[in-house]
Amino acid sequence: MINLKLPINTPKTRLTEQTILTLLNSHCNTLSKLTQIHAFILKTGLQNNPLILTKFTSTSSNLNSIHYATSFLFPPSHTTSTPTPSYDAFLFNTLIRAYSQTRDSKSNSFLFYRTMLRYGVTPNKFTFPFVLKGCAGIGSLRLGKCVHGCVVKFGFEEDVHVLNTLIHMYCCLGEDGFEFAEKVFDDSPKMDTVTWSAMIAGFVRLGCSSRAVDLFREMQVMGVCPDEITMVSVLSACADLGALELGKWVESYVEKKNIPKSVELCNALIDMFAKCGNVDKAIKLFRQMDSRTIVSWTSVIAGLAMHGRGLDAVSLFDEMVENGITPDDVAFIGVLSACSHSGLVDKGRYYFGSMERNFSIVPKVEHYGCMVDLLCRGGFVKEAFEFVQKMPFEPNQIIWRTIITACHATGELKLGESISKELIKSEPMHESNYVLLSNIYAKLRQWEKKTKVREMMDMRGMKKVPGSTMIEVNNEMYEFVAGDKSHDQYKEIYEMVDEMGREIKKAGYVPTTSQVLLDIDEEDKEDALYRHSEKLAIAFALLNTPPGTSIRIVKNLRVCEDCHSATKFISKVYNREIVVRDRNRFHHFKNGLCSCRDFW
C-alpha cells in the first residue's frame, strides 16, 4: 500500500495535486499501483484536474493501464455524478499516443481522435503524427485517406513531421497504399533524413528491396545524411536480397561515418549476416554487444536454425533463459524451427510443452505449424495429422501445405491428393496449391490429371512462380531464371553448364530426372534440369570468380533434389564452397557434402 501523509499548514488542494503528480512519477509501473493512485485521486476529488488527468494517461505504459486510464477519463455514464472534466488537446494527444504505441490496440488512436473532435477539441500539430501512427496499424486505406483529408483540413499538410508519418502510414497499407506514399514523397516540399528513411523502409516492407537500395543511393546523391535508423532499413534490404558484399559495405560505412551502433542497428547487422550466409559473423557480433535485447538473441537463434545448426540454436536458447531473459513467442518460433530443420524431434516436443508450462505463453498457430513441420520432417506424418486434428485452431493453409509436402515426400500420395483438392476448393486463387497437386500427379505418373490441373490454373489466370536465382558478383546482383538467355555471357554460361554436367557425371553424379514433372523423354528431362536457374548461376559464378573462392547464391523457391545433388558434386569437382539460400533455409556445400545432411 502507498503510504501518504500530508504535511500540515499547506494549501490543501495544491499540496494534494503535487503529491499525486509525484506519486504518478514514481509509482506508476504496475496496474495495481495505478489503481491505488486512482482511488486516492477520487478521494481527494481531484479527478477533473487537467494536470493530473494528463499525467495519469501519459504514465500508463502497458495496455492494461492505458485501458484503465481510459475508463478513468471516460467513465461509464451511470457512474458520472461528477461534472465533465475539462479536456484539452494535450490530454487527447497523450491518450492517442499511448494507443499508437501499443501492439494490438492501435485502432483506439483513431477512436479517440474522433472523440476529440466530438468534444469540440481542435487537434494541434502534435495530434496527427500520433493518429497516423495508429492508422498505420489498422490497415484500412479508406481510413488512412480520411485522416489524410483531416490533415489537409486542419492545415498541417506542410508539417514535415506529419508528412513523414503520412508516408509511413501509406507504406503500411499494402500495394494500394504505397502509391499514395510515393505521391506524398514526390510532392514533399521538405525532405529530411526521416522522409527518406520512411520511404526506404516502405520499399523493404513491400518486398522491393532492390528499389530500397536504389533509393538509398539516390538519397546520398541528394546529399541527405542517413542516420542509424536509415541504415537499419538498408541492412534489412541486404538481408532480404542476400547481398553480403553490400551488407559488409553498409557495416564499414557505419564505422566510417561514426553512425551510432544502437541495439537495433546491431540486431539488423546480425540478421543481415545470418541471412547472407555468414552466421559465424552474426554470432561474433552478438557476443561483442554490450547490451542485448530478446530480439538480438532471437535473431541469432533464428539464424542458426536457418543454417541447420539446431544444437547450437538450442544451447543458445538455453543460455538465454539461464541469463534471465524470458523468451517470447517469437523466440519460441526460432527454437522450434531450429529443432525442425535439424531433426531434433524430442527437443522440439520439449520446448513446445515448456511454453505454457514454464513461461505461460499460449502457443499460437505458428507454433503448432512448427510442430507439424517438425513431426513431418521427422517422418511422423501420421502423428502430425493427428496433432492437426487435435489442435485448438482451424489449421491454416500453411499447415495443410506442410502436410501435403510431407505426403509427397513419403509417398502418401492419395492422402496428399485429397488434401490438395480440398485446399484448392477453399483457396482457389493460391497457385502453390495447384503446384502441389500437380506434383503429386506427376509422381503418380498420371499425366492427364496433371495436365488438367495446369489447364485449371491457366483458366483462372494463374501462373507458377518461376524459379529464380540471384548471385552477387563484384557488388552487382545478377538474376537467373530457368533457360535464361538474357545475360551477355549466356553462350559461355551454357557451355560451362555442359562442361559441369560432363565433369560431375565422371565423378558419379546421376541426374534425378523423376523430379522433372513433365511427360517427356529422359534425355529431354536431363536437358530441362541443366537449364535450372541455380545451375546457370553457379556456372556464371565459376566463370566470373577466382578459383577456390566460395560461391553464394539465393533461390526464391526450395532447391530441387537434382540441383541439390549436382551442387554437392560441383563443390567437390571444382573445389568450391557453395552456399545456397533457398526459400526456407541454407545449404552449405563443401567437398561433396551438404550441411543439411540431405535433410530438408
Place this chain on the structure above:
DNA sequence: GTAGGGTTAG
C-alpha cells in the same frame, strides 16, 4: 508532448 528502424512456422 511530434515522425522513420531490429527477431516471426512453409
